[in-house]
Amino acid sequence: MTIVPSATTRPVPPVPRRAPSLTGAPVASALGGTVGAPAAVRPCGMARDLSHAVHRDGSHPRRTEIIMFTVLIAGGGIGGLCLAQGLLKAGVDVTVFERASSPGAFKEGYRIHLDPDGGRALHSCLPAERFALLDAACGRPPRAFAWLSEGLDELLSLNVAAPDGPPDPVAVHRSINRFTLRQILLDGLGDRVRFGKELLRYEIGADGAVTAHFADGDRATGSVLVGAEGTHSRVRAQLLPHGGRTDTGVAGTGGRLPLTPATRHLLPPQLRRGPAMVLAPGGVNMFLATHENVPGADLPAHMLPTETGDYLVWGLSARREALPAGGIDHLGPEALRELTLDLVRTWHPHVRQIVGESSPSSLSAFTIRTAVPVRPWPATTVTVLGDAIHSMPPSRGIGANTALRDAGVLCAGLVAARDAGTVDGRALTAAIAGYERRMRRYGFAAVKASNRALSQSVTTNSAAFAMSRAAMRLINRFPAARDRVFG
């Protein structure tokens, strides 16, 4: 990868590179391509094991002379960092360009639910010891998901884990603090993550090499560019200008309640087994989930969030008609609290106390948008992953898990292309085409499922609402049938 600094910025120091371990390649052709062509200035090429090769002058090539393909990732979020971990583990040259100024500058949400897809992707991309660290950093695992009435009566509770223990310890449901997850994903990447680098645009050369341009005037050239910059992805906007997001007509408020002996009693008992969704008439719902630390996780201090205790997160969603006409994005914490208290005024008193006692600094407003499906496009050496292409409502808690799955699939495709021995622009484009084919299928299926779950949870059709609550109660009375249908 070449990085060309702007006249006003310091030159970027060279990143130490790890050579890929490849075998079985015809040495002569590889040598022909590498002599006199340092890897750092050749974004595309052949990756070969040159350990037994000799130059024309009789000297042996250094491992760094092996021409490798280089991957540029815009966005050091959950998906981008997971991909970087996987590529680095496989010996592929990768650099992440992140807009935030430093690892501590990330504005994180609180808890994130990792599902079996996310677990499998993280397991495939992270080195074993880092995956073990992640596993140890997780809170008490969720075992069920419950739907409750506004009076906190149980409507339905479904197990998310087999009662006698999961057969595969990797593919389980987990709860982890977002800040900790990001710090674990950054661990070991060192200066392969460049902070303060906001990608503006890219251009593709005749040989397929991609040059990324940054807001500070720097540019970098690599074999592949991956847009992993989340919902406002500039890569997606340039690659697929007809893609993007649309408003769901749903917005809401959220907050965090530290769990102490004085607040724990406010939680409905179902929360001991996992998250819950309160479904209220009038198109209003509230998601509730706890994050409870498990003793024994020995994390380095820099991976711990500022507030380390157990907590509850809640998020209230409502159709815009139920919210103030002028919108809620501009409201301060106390106005958001008042609004939320007003919307839950007829609910169980514990819900009102949870909102009333949440930390003022945690109260926030959000608007729910969703990706528009994009028809297949011709593959190039530029691609996208995660929220950049298939952002979805948080209603099923699968956005990050789908981003992680993308990272795992794309990583496997690029590494397979490398292992097949040809990593020119055409081979990389074919690998990306394979990734995009799969990603479009499961990614937009996840968007559809999340949209459906959102609209069911905020329906204002009172007959449909009453029927679905009655059906939930009925199914819940017959655990054997329930587990057969939903297990």
Ligand SMILES: Cc1cc2nc3c(=O)[nH]c(=O)nc-3n(C[C@H](O)[C@H](O)[C@H](O)COP(=O)(O)OP(=O)(O)OC[C@H]3O[C@@H](n4cnc5c(N)ncnc54)[C@H](O)[C@@H]3O)c2cc1C
């Ligand atoms: C309230 C809420 C709760 C959620 N809970 C869950 C959950 O429990 N489970 C789940 O699976 N999903 C959940 N999600 C969804 C999840 O947060 C996202 O799907 C996930 O973060 C997407 O990951 P990503 O890597 O695509 O993007 P992000 O994690 O958003 O990362 C994008 C990164 O790109 C950087 N960036 C942006 N623009 C640029 C640029 N131009 N140049 C360089 N860098 C840039 C950003 O700073 C950021 O670091 C939730 C979402 C919300 C809103």
